[in-house]
Amino acid sequence: DANNTERVQEILNQDLSAVDIAHIIESTPSKRRADIWKFLSESQKGEVISHLSDDLQLHYLTKMSPEQVLEAIQDLDSDDFADVLQQLPETNRIAVLHSMEPEDRREVEELLAYPEDTAGGLMNPEVLTIRANVTLDVVLRYLRRQSDLPDQFDSLYVVNRNDQLVGTLPLHALLLGDPDTTVREVMNSDIEGIPAASRDSDVAKLFANHDWISAPVVDEKGKLLGQITIDDIVDVIREEADHTVMSMAGLDEDEDAFAPVWSSAKGRAVWLGLNLLTAFIAALVILNFEDAIAMITALAVMNPVVASMGGVAGSQTLTLVIRAQATGKINASNYLWLLGREFGVGLINGFLWAIVTAFVCWLLFSNVQLAIVSGIAILANITIAKISGALLPVILEKLKIDPALSGSVILTTVTDAVGFFTLLGLATWYLL
Amino acid sequence: DANNTERVQEILNQDLSAVDIAHIIESTPSKRRADIWKFLSESQKGEVISHLSDDLQLHYLTKMSPEQVLEAIQDLDSDDFADVLQQLPETNRIAVLHSMEPEDRREVEELLAYPEDTAGGLMNPEVLTIRANVTLDVVLRYLRRQSDLPDQFDSLYVVNRNDQLVGTLPLHALLLGDPDTTVREVMNSDIEGIPAASRDSDVAKLFANHDWISAPVVDEKGKLLGQITIDDIVDVIREEADHTVMSMAGLDEDEDAFAPVWSSAKGRAVWLGLNLLTAFIAALVILNFEDAIAMITALAVMNPVVASMGGVAGSQTLTLVIRAQATGKINASNYLWLLGREFGVGLINGFLWAIVTAFVCWLLFSNVQLAIVSGIAILANITIAKISGALLPVILEKLKIDPALSGSVILTTVTDAVGFFTLLGLATWYLL
Numbered sequence: 011d012a013n014n015t016e017r018v019q020e021i022l023n024q025d026l027s028a029v030d031i032a033h034i035i036e037s038t039p040s041k042r043r044a045d046i047w048k049f050l051s052e053s054q055k056g057e058v059i060s061h062l063s064d065d066l067q068l069h070y071l072t073k074m075s076p077e078q079v080l081e082a083i084q085d086l087d088s089d090d091f092a093d094v095l096q097q098l099p100e101t102n103r104i105a106v107l108h109s110m111e112p113e114d115r116r117e118v119e120e121l122l123a124y125p126e127d128t129a130g131g132l133m134n135p136e137v138l139t140i141r142a143n144v145t146l147d148v149v150l151r152y153l154r155r156q157s158d159l160p161d162q163f164d165s166l167y168v169v170n171r172n173d174q175l176v177g178t179l180p181l182h183a184l185l186l187g188d189p190d191t192t193v194r195e196v197m198n199s200d201i202e203g204i205p206a207a208s209r210d211s212d213v214a215k216l217f218a219n220h221d222w223i224s225a226p227v228v229d230e231k232g233k234l235l236g237q238i239t240i241d242d243i244v245d246v247i248r249e250e251a252d253h254t255v256m257s258m259a260g261l262d263e264d265e266d267a268f269a270p271v272w273s274s275a276k277g278r279a280v281w282l283g284l285n286l287l288t289a290f291i292a293a294l295v296i297l298n299f300e301d302a303i304a305m306i307t308a309l310a311v312m313n314p315v316v317a318s319m320g321g322v323a324g325s326q327t328l329t330l331v332i333r334a335q336a337t338g339k340i341n342a343s344n345y346l347w348l349l350g351r352e353f354g355v356g357l358i359n360g361f362l363w364a365i366v367t368a369f370v371c372w373l374l375f376s377n378v379q380l381a382i383v384s385g386i387a388i389l390a391n392i393t394i395a396k397i398s399g400a401l402l403p404v405i406l407e408k409l410k411i412d413p414a415l416s417g418s419v420i421l422t423t424v425t426d427a428v429g430f431f432t433l434l435g436l437a438t439w440y441l442l
Numbered sequence: 443d444a445n446n447t448e449r450v451q452e453i454l455n456q457d458l459s460a461v462d463i464a465h466i467i468e469s470t471p472s473k474r475r476a477d478i479w480k481f482l483s484e485s486q487k488g489e490v491i492s493h494l495s496d497d498l499q500l501h502y503l504t505k506m507s508p509e510q511v512l513e514a515i516q517d518l519d520s521d522d523f524a525d526v527l528q529q530l531p532e533t534n535r536i537a538v539l540h541s542m543e544p545e546d547r548r549e550v551e552e553l554l555a556y557p558e559d560t561a562g563g564l565m566n567p568e569v570l571t572i573r574a575n576v577t578l579d580v581v582l583r584y585l586r587r588q589s590d591l592p593d594q595f596d597s598l599y600v601v602n603r604n605d606q607l608v609g610t611l612p613l614h615a616l617l618l619g620d621p622d623t624t625v626r627e628v629m630n631s632d633i634e635g636i637p638a639a640s641r642d643s644d645v646a647k648l649f650a651n652h653d654w655i656s657a658p659v660v661d662e663k664g665k666l667l668g669q670i671t672i673d674d675i676v677d678v679i680r681e682e683a684d685h686t687v688m689s690m691a692g693l694d695e696d697e698d699a700f701a702p703v704w705s706s707a708k709g710r711a712v713w714l715g716l717n718l719l720t721a722f723i724a725a726l727v728i729l730n731f732e733d734a735i736a737m738i739t740a741l742a743v744m745n746p747v748v749a750s751m752g753g754v755a756g757s758q759t760l761t762l763v764i765r766a767q768a769t770g771k772i773n774a775s776n777y778l779w780l781l782g783r784e785f786g787v788g789l790i791n792g793f794l795w796a797i798v799t800a801f802v803c804w805l806l807f808s809n810v811q812l813a814i815v816s817g818i819a820i821l822a823n824i825t826i827a828k829i830s831g832a833l834l835p836v837i838l839e840k841l842k843i844d845p846a847l848s849g850s851v852i853l854t855t856v857t858d859a860v861g862f863f864t865l866l867g868l869a870t871w872y873l874l
Contacts, residue, residue: 027651029650029651029652030651033651033770033771036771037771037773037776038776039776039779039783150617153614153617153618154618163614164596164613164655181596181614181617182595182613184617185582185585185613185616186585186586186591217676218461218673218680220459221673223596223672240655240672241650244649244675244679247676247679247680247683248650248679248683250683251679251680251682251683251684251686251687252765254683255683255687255690256761256765259757259758259761259762260754261758261762265762267762267763267765267780268771268779268780270783271783271786271790272790274783274787275787275790278755278787279794281758282751282755282791282795285750285754286747286751286795286799289747289750289751290747290802292746293743293747294743296742296743297743297806300742300743303739304736304739307732307735309742310732310741310742310745311725311726311729311732314721314724314728314745314746314749314858314862315722315725317746318717318854319714319721322692322714322717323710323714326710329687329688329690329691329693330688330697330699331699333684333687333688333699334699338465338469339468339469339700340469341469344469344470344471344700347471347700348471348699351471351702354703355703355707358704358711359707359710359714362711363715366715366718392714422750426750430746
């Protein structure tokens with residue numbers, strides 16, 4: 011209604027940045043997003059789109075004509091421009107590329123050749139290069155002639171006649187050096203370019219370890235291709251950590267918190283269906299012990315307790331190992347030690363909680379034998395859970411399956427089945 | 443042994459950076475860490491300590507005398523220096539402060555006055571300040587006289603005679619401007635300093651939204667106190683995301699992956715004990731329906747299936763809402779919509795998996811009534827789980843309890859209890 015429209019316009023007139031508008035759109039229920047979108051100018055749309063999450067980018071871009079897409083995103087830096095295009099289905103992408111000037115198009119196509127999750131996909135090809143044999147004074151005059159300097163630049167790149175990287179000239183060296191010295195005398199020459207094929211997570215580690223603000227990207231022959239700046243790296247770090255949290259709950263790391271009910275329901279259904287399957291697999295163990303349960307119904311009470319302790323014990327180890335993998339802390343020389351340590355931790359906690367469980371079980375059912383059986387089942391399940399939690403992520407990684415995504419489902423199936431089997435198996439053997 | 447010693451020395455001689463050595467120590471089983479530590483020089487130790495996780499910092503610092511601590515960390519930037527001191531128990535910290543020169547000590551004490559998780563705790567007080575009425579040429583000559591410029595500086599800060607921030611002068615403006623213009627003419631004056639009391643997560647959002655590399659910190663009167671640089675912000679982002687992952691498994695975000703078996707066992711025990719308590723609480727529901735189970739043992743098979751579906755459905759919503767909270771996407775105007783959406787998603791998935799469950803249940807037990815009861819229990823548990831998952835984090839935050847830490851334990855108790863109660867309650871009422 012009119013009242014609502016006025017409020018939207020009021021909000022958008024507050025001189026909001028594209029990031030703020032993107033944040034507002036992401037925090038708005040899907041149906042009301044159109045009310046905000048229609049008040050944005052074409053150039054605003056491009057900036058806003060580049061800050062939206064992947065699925066929302068796709069949503070808006072596929073609704074626009076190639077010309078509208080181009081108009082919306084033409085002012086973006088080339089790396090952001092390529093990132094946005096990468097979201098489009100191939101036919102739309104080709105249509106947009108065809109509506110571009112040949113020269114711009116070539117540059118973007120070169121960027122699109124690199125996978126999004128590599129140094130090549132992160133880099134911006136617009137860099138300022140200089141030669142080593144000129145003086146700082148010449149460099150300064152060259153810079154002053156540039157009409158359009160990059161927003162974030164702390165270094166100039168020094169290349170030879172083959173465009174190979176030979177060094178970097180930090181801005182403050184340029185500022186503080188004698189104008190008559192040559193670039194070669196003050197440049198930093200012990201820098202190695204990042205290979206364009208490097209994985210983005212490895213690039214992020216390099217940035218974090220060296221406190222870099224920007225770094226050059228090179229091809230196999232050392233030719234300078236572009237530079238990566240810290241703002242892209244911050245995004246990589248954020249997405250990586252989000253991936254672990256969201257995947258462990260079976261969600262996409264890019265999940266739209268305010269997606270409409272149907273698309274959310276569809277997204278969650280797969281995971282729930284998979285869980286139903288594994289829950290039935292584990293429950294089939296119980297099916298084999300119906301006689302025991304009919305005679306000792308207390309077993310049905312102890313069943314979820316034993317299973318749950320295994321699940322929690324295992325997921326602690328699973329999370330710890332997945333995070334250690336992600337930060338590159340697990341290797342052949344320390345993994346066996348880790349496995350042994352988790353076995354030890356499992357035994358200690360297994361004994362401790364076995365005794366407590368047995369005692370509570372005895373209080374509830376006044377049945378010493380059932381208490382002993384429950385305690386042994388807890389000890390076995392916690393210990394096996396700890397070992398499984400340490401083994402699973404490493405096995406899954408070897409099989410090239412994402413441990414964060416599938417680890418917890420598989421682990422819960424194991425701990426449920428082992429829990430049910432030890433409790434009911436021992437009870438059948440010892441109590442009946 | 444000698445062989446081992448030689449290898450350690452070989453590794454450390456490879457010109458490793460402090461970050462690499464810290465990474466190696468964190469990836470080494472606790473017992474063998476001493477072999478690495480003893481080969482480090484005193485000055486290396488300080489750099490390495492500043493890159494270790496909090497509990498390892500504490501481990502090494504408490505073993506050193508105040509003089510050794512001081513020698514190890516004296517070359518650190520003041521913000522890192524204060525961070526390390528913050529890890530120490532109060533008596534050790536005071537001892538170190540007393541062994542410092544009065545002037546250095548005052549500076550550090552001022553930093554220690556700010557909580558670690560605020561802008562004041564992140565900032566480095568060493569900044570270069572200039573006045574607005576001088577010319578760029580004067581600024582350049584001033585900079586050239588400085589012997590020790592900060593590693594990462596992209597801006598100079600412009601202050602008035604009361605040390606209040608009036609603007610920033612980006613290095614490239616200094617480089618490209620006419621030497622005879624004054625700072626006032628080219629400085630960026632629409633910048634506001636970050637209040638020292640701002641929370642670190644809010645500061646991280648500002649950096650991400652504005653693609654900042656550094657930003658000034660001010661007190662209530664606008665007086666410049668120091669600057670925050672992007673490297674500190676990268677650490678904040680990493681720790682925040684780690685906190686969610688690790689807390690949800692009941693682990694400390696700073697958990698040492700290679701801690702010795704006893705300290706690991708102790709750390710995990712609390713969480714397992716809490717889980718045992720809540721598992722028994724949920725299991726007590728079953729205790730009230732022993733008659734039903736004795737007559738229909740299939741209920742013991744369906745019990746964990748119903749509970750597990752509720753647990754997974756709820757944890758999806760819980761994770762989504764916790765992440766949306768952390769990124770500031772939840773507010774009073776969209777929360778009711780979100781709650782309604784989750785209710786809808788719960789109903790849709792509830793119906794879908796209720797039908798599948800009922801069908802499988804009928805296949806297994808050829809009992810139509812049991813199949814209907816199981817289906818209804820699944821529908822109820824998934825729907826209630828979705829609503830609980832959306833309500834819990836918001837309630838916990840209002841109570842100032844960390845939703846990432848306690849959300850999943852409470853949620854599982856709810857979904858287990860609701861699952862058991864609906865399945866067994868319906869069965870008692872309808873089947874017996």
